[in-house]
Amino acid sequence: MDGIMDLVRRKSASIALIIGVFVFWELACLIGGISDIVLPRPTQIIASLIEYWPAIQPHAAQTLFTTLVGFAIGVVIGILFGVGIGSSRLAYDTAYPLLVGISSIPKVAVVPIFVLWFGAGTVPAILTAAIISIFPIVVNVATGIATVEPELEDVMKTLKASKWDILWNVSLPRSMPYFFASLKVAVTLAFVGSVVAETVASNRGIGNMMMVASSTFNVPLVFAGLFILAGLGVGLYALFSIAESRVTGWAHRKDLAVT
């Protein structure tokens, strides 16, 4: 019972903080007399969200689409690479430096290359979202697989289990908590990728809409775009959190015992 009360208290505190930030923002703009070209008030932003909704909606759908497709590609490639790298010491040592090198390239820098290859539009956004979300997934899946207890591997080997048996019955299920933890990070990163690509080279998507809005000094609309992105990001994060607790509840048993 104490646990439940504690949970409610924690949730209410974070909700109060969010509301508090917006109230402070609103009041600061009103009292300080900040122009809406510099920083619009939350109420103005919500008003423009409602006003421009028919125009915003296809952009939001486009961004969500490129993000999810890119993310899906990232997940598939990430799992394949993660399993490959995690199952072999040699592959791990060989491929890891290259991966670190690739991951340390700012992903904005590859957008022009994608544009060069595939033209402006949807494809560069998808690819940027994919490439940015691959790395955390590879690292986490590889870690989950590489850290299987050696004793457990011995037990499986004495049963004459094949590599595939071990992977399917032990390593993969074991890496699921790592995988889902990385999904939550990767999906928010995928948003960054797709929006950056849209901003640079697309005529559709929230990123492009914000560029156009800022060039016409429609600052409330720019911020409305930010709100949309935040909303989509939080939504997907929450979705994967729920999936995580469903699939890998065994790794978070203390939380489950409380609620």
Added chain:
Amino acid sequence: MTRALAAVAAIPDDDAAAQKSGMSPRVSHAKPFIAFEKVSVRFGKGDKQVQALAETSLSIHEGDFVALVGPSGCGKSTLLKLVGDLLKPSTGHVFVAGREIGATPIRIGMAYQNPTLLPWLTIRDNVMMPLKIVAPFRSQFRAKRRGEFRDRAEALLAQVGLAGFGDKYPWQLSGGMMQRANLCRALVHEPDLLLLDEPFGALDQFTREELWQIMQELWMAKKTTVLLVTHDLREAAFLANRICVMSARPGRILDDSPVGFARPRSIDMTYEPDFVALNQQLRSLIVAARGGTGIVQAGGH
């Protein structure tokens, strides 16, 4: 020599002689189930090379319960890994059932000190895991997982005192209970050979003694060949039919003596003079093996 040892004193001399020649020992048995022939193990290369196991020959018969004791790092576990085909010998050969290891179709069960139960599976599913992997069972697994195999796992769990715990998850069990489930997992596929590497090492004394008795019952029922690595001399003397004492690294077998106490053995028996004498004898061997310094871990006194 104590009275208990004297009861079976006729055999070891044969054995020792046979080992020196590397040939099949005891005349009464046709062929040893497990035979190490001049096996040695080295790790690493060049200057960093470490000899883990000196040239060793050892024969183990079907249905025997052999305990390996010795100072830490003496190569007891290395010997176990050789039998489990987890490690290749640097020189020599390991034969199981008359054929070179790896070519033999025997079934092996293994249990370590760390129970390594899979946290996402129930205890029953954990116990059934070998049936999903091992050859004759794996093809029937889908069909029998809810019937025969399930019953078999439950029966085994009941045997070790875990009746009704099949639906629990490992984290809901105590360390002793997890170790019982671990034993069940090592036995569910009816192995020809059971390899135990300090399986009761992390448990408190009373739980450990309880598990010794369970282990003894299981062994008496099935007569599976068991190779037990332990540094607890009481454990070795309580459970085994034969105790091999190993030297400090590089390990070799210093002493190989049978344990003649009648079964079923009781915990009370471990405080009787014969048992204590055997423990002291083993202890002094190991103290000598590690250079006569320090105190032997666990053991009788």
